[in-house]
Amino acid sequence: MAVEHIVAQGAEHLVVHGLEWTSKELFTYPNEFIYWSIQIVMYPYMTGLVAGAFVLSSLYHVFGQQDLKTIARFSLVFSLALLPVAMMPLQFHLQQPLRGMNVMFTPHFTSAIAAFGIVFSTYAVIVLSEIWFVYRTFFVDQVQILKGKQGAVDRFKYYLYMLLSLGAFDLSDKAIALDKKAVKILAGIGIPVACFLHGYAGFIFGSVKANALWMSPLMPVIFIMSAVVSGIALCMLTYILIMEFKKWSAIIAKGKGDESVLVIAGAELDVITKTSRYLLGFLVAAISLELLDLIFRGYTAMKSWDILRSVMYGKDFINIFVLQYTLGNLVPFIMLLIPGVTIRRTFFALILVLFGVFMMRWNVVIGGQAFSLSFAGYMHYHMPIIPHNMETYKEGLFGALTVLATPFALLWIINKVTPALEHK
Amino acid sequence: MNCSRRDFIKNTFKTTLASALPLSAFKMLSPAEVKAYTGDSSIRWVFLVDTQKCVGCGLCVKACKHENEIPYAPPITRTWVERYVLMKNGQAHIESPYGGRDGYTDTKIRENEIPPEQIAKGFFVPKLCNQCKKPACVQVCPVGATYQTLDGVVLVDRKWCIGCGYCIMACPYGMRFFHPIHRVAEKCTFCYHRIKQGMKTACVQNCPFGARRIGNLKDPNDPVTKVIMTERVSVLKDEYGTKPQVYYIGLDTNVR
Ligand code: SF4
Ligand code: SF4
Numbered sequence: 001m002a003v004e005h006i007v008a009q010g011a012e013h014l015v016v017h018g019l020e021w022t023s024k025e026l027f028t029y030p031n032e033f034i035y036w037s038i039q040i041v042m043y044p045y046m047t048g049l050v051a052g053a054f055v056l057s058s059l060y061h062v063f064g065q066q067d068l069k070t071i072a073r074f075s076l077v078f079s080l081a082l083l084p085v086a087m088m089p090l091q092f093h094l095q096q097p098l099r100g101m102n103v104m105f106t107p108h109f110t111s112a113i114a115a116f117g118i119v120f121s122t123y124a125v126i127v128l129s130e131i132w133f134v135y136r137t138f139f140v141d142q143v144q145i146l147k148g149k150q151g152a153v154d155r156f157k158y159y160l161y162m163l164l165s166l167g168a169f170d171l172s173d174k175a176i177a178l179d180k181k182a183v184k185i186l187a188g189i190g191i192p193v194a195c196f197l198h199g200y201a202g203f204i205f206g207s208v209k210a211n212a213l214w215m216s217p218l219m220p221v222i223f224i225m226s227a228v229v230s231g232i233a234l235c236m237l238t239y240i241l242i243m244e245f246k247k248w249s250a251i252i253a254k255g256k257g258d259e260s261v262l263v264i265a266g267a268e269l270d271v272i273t274k275t276s277r278y279l280l281g282f283l284v285a286a287i288s289l290e291l292l293d294l295i296f297r298g299y300t301a302m303k304s305w306d307i308l309r310s311v312m313y314g315k316d317f318i319n320i321f322v323l324q325y326t327l328g329n330l331v332p333f334i335m336l337l338i339p340g341v342t343i344r345r346t347f348f349a350l351i352l353v354l355f356g357v358f359m360m361r362w363n364v365v366i367g368g369q370a371f372s373l374s375f376a377g378y379m380h381y382h383m384p385i386i387p388h389n390m391e392t393y394k395e396g397l398f399g400a401l402t403v404l405a406t407p408f409a410l411l412w413i414i415n416k417v418t419p420a421l422e423h424k
Numbered sequence: 425m426n427c428s429r430r431d432f433i434k435n436t437f438k439t440t441l442a443s444a445l446p447l448s449a450f451k452m453l454s455p456a457e458v459k460a461y462t463g464d465s466s467i468r469w470v471f472l473v474d475t476q477k478c479v480g481c482g483l484c485v486k487a488c489k490h491e492n493e494i495p496y497a498p499p500i501t502r503t504w505v506e507r508y509v510l511m512k513n514g515q516a517h518i519e520s521p522y523g524g525r526d527g528y529t530d531t532k533i534r535e536n537e538i539p540p541e542q543i544a545k546g547f548f549v550p551k552l553c554n555q556c557k558k559p560a561c562v563q564v565c566p567v568g569a570t571y572q573t574l575d576g577v578v579l580v581d582r583k584w585c586i587g588c589g590y591c592i593m594a595c596p597y598g599m600r601f602f603h604p605i606h607r608v609a610e611k612c613t614f615c616y617h618r619i620k621q622g623m624k625t626a627c628v629q630n631c632p633f634g635a636r637r638i639g640n641l642k643d644p645n646d647p648v649t650k651v652i653m654t655e656r657v658s659v660l661k662d663e664y665g666t667k668p669q670v671y672y673i674g675l676d677t678n679v680r
Contacts, residue, residue: 108568
């Protein structure tokens with residue numbers, strides 16, 4: 001009796017997680033579906049961007065790479081904007097999102113996910129305090145400027161900056177030197193933590209022994225490298241967009257030949273060419289590791305290789321070899337190497353790089369579930385496009401787009417308080 | 425207000441420390457920590473499946489779905505029966521539609537007629553959670569919502585599971601799924617609510633051919649234990665190192 005009741009009552013809102021977007025082929029176990037879908041693709045992608053953006057800014061702060069000076073500040077602020085977004089896909093993915101905090105209450109440390117909250121908040125604290133030290137002088141200046149002003153907005157801003165300065169108004173040379181030192185130390189600690197944060201995302205996958213595609217000790221390193229690649233690419237891309245916007249506003253205001261326009265354009269190309277060298281370096285590292293992994297699997301040809309090969313060279317061939325390696329890696333690599341780089345060419349190369357890293361995440365997460373644990377069947381993921389309930393929104397195209405759009409909205413807001421691109 | 429940053433940092437540090445110390449006196453116990461003390465350590469529940477006896481009627485799957493309130497229509501199930509048909513040319517046809525709950529009465533496999541004269545051998549393999557000694561699912565749960573009792577059964581706390589699905593990914597046997605109504609991880613429990621009261625599991629009780637049996641490995645006089653100790657038995661996928669505790673008689677190399 002009780003059973004019929006439950007079945008009948010549940011029937012109309014019965015959502016079997018995964019059933020809707022999974023199609024099966026040959027023999028798979030009855031409970032197998034694509035349980036980790038688009039949001040789990042977004043999760044390492046977004047954390048990768050955070051980590052990459054931070055590493056880029058630290059290259060300047062720690063190693064004093066002067067050529068990265070302008071973009072360093074920007075990428076630091078951008079990594080703050082990306083920070084909350086690394087959590088978002090996980091929240092979207094949980095079946096019980098309200099219980100997400102349980103991870104902090106009872107972390108179960110044999111699990112690779114358990115420490116995520118701790119690593120993540122450590123990292124957040126580092127980013128926040130670094131930004132505070134970088135911008136403290138600016139906050140204090142603002143407080144001085146806004147001091148006597150009337151008007152609601154100015155008053156609000158005054159109190160905001162007052163609060164942000166945390167009562168540390170000392171602008172003596174000694175204090176500023178101390179700020180600089182603090183930034184350097186924080187950026188220094190930040191690099192390993194950022195790498196750890198992301199390598200750790202790789203570990204979450206690499207340590208799943210049940211999954212033949214994921215299980216590999218190289219996974220964390222591969223994840224770090226591609227994370228840095230994507231982070232640098234995104235920072236460069238956004239930087240180009242903002243600079244182009246500035247250039248065009250200057251052109252509209254002052255005419256095409258004006259000196260300020262030329263200055264902006266020159267500076268932009270300079271920063272971009274220099275940063276792209278770092279991008280290329282990390283790209284080479286990422287690709288070599290991935291190829292090593294692939295060759296090793298083929299050579300050792302363990303039990304799972306038959307099915308892995310049929311997925312990689314057969315079903316997912318387009319995704320892996322055409323979209324990821326060729327379009328996402330090889331093409332932009334050549335585009336950036338050919339001498340005489342222009343902003344436009346770099347722009348398209350960067351979009352391809354970002355796409356390539358996304359495809360890499362996709363091929364790991366979705367590709368890892370493309371075959372059955374029985375090694376005797378396949379599963380296909382059909383991403384929900386038009387949502388018709390919460391589940392298909394969260395784990396569909398629009399959920400992914402929401403996650404993608406958030407950092408830019410945040411950057412826009414944060415940029416109002418701590419201007420990321422001072423052009424001095 | 426004139427406080428230097430040094431003071432500020434010092435004070436922040438002090439306050440944090442002062443508030444963290446008394447708070448740490450309260451430790452939150454995860455369900456795993458609390459419930460791991462439940463169960464009887466003089467028992468180790470194990471299962472014995474005799475594939476030679478299984479005829480693929482699917483009554484065990486039906487019984488399990490009813491007993492454990494798993495919605496009947498969708499293909500998800502805590503236990504299932506697989507059909508293997510191996511051809512003389514070496515080809516293997518394997519299936520388990522809806523976990524085999526309706527019984528195997530059709531001669532077709534996935535719409536294909538199987539010519540009987542070309543069949544080399546055919547058999548059925550019932551599957552259920554292996555209640556592993558080193559369960560991968562318990563290892564990966566980030567909140568300790570899935571745990572192992574002292575008598576060896578792996579359970580999920582429906583009130584604490586966050587529904588991340590990590591355990592589903594980690595189980596090499598594909599045992600786990602999300603319960604569509606409770607929206608948390610779900611798995612075979614060896615009918616823990618029944619065996620604790622001295623009853624048999626629903627599947628054991630409903631198998632008309634005695635293909636499924638449950639026993640206590642710590643009791644040398646238990647008939648199941650006797651079989652495991654004295655006869656040739658094997659387990660599924662031992663290469664994953666989870667030390668599965670469902671023993672099989674009559675497995676074949678083709679069994680996945
Ligand atoms: S069979 Fe899977 S679900 Fe059952 S205890 Fe082993 S790992 Fe966990
Ligand atoms: S789905 Fe639930 S039981 Fe499984 S790992 Fe996540 S929190 Fe633990």
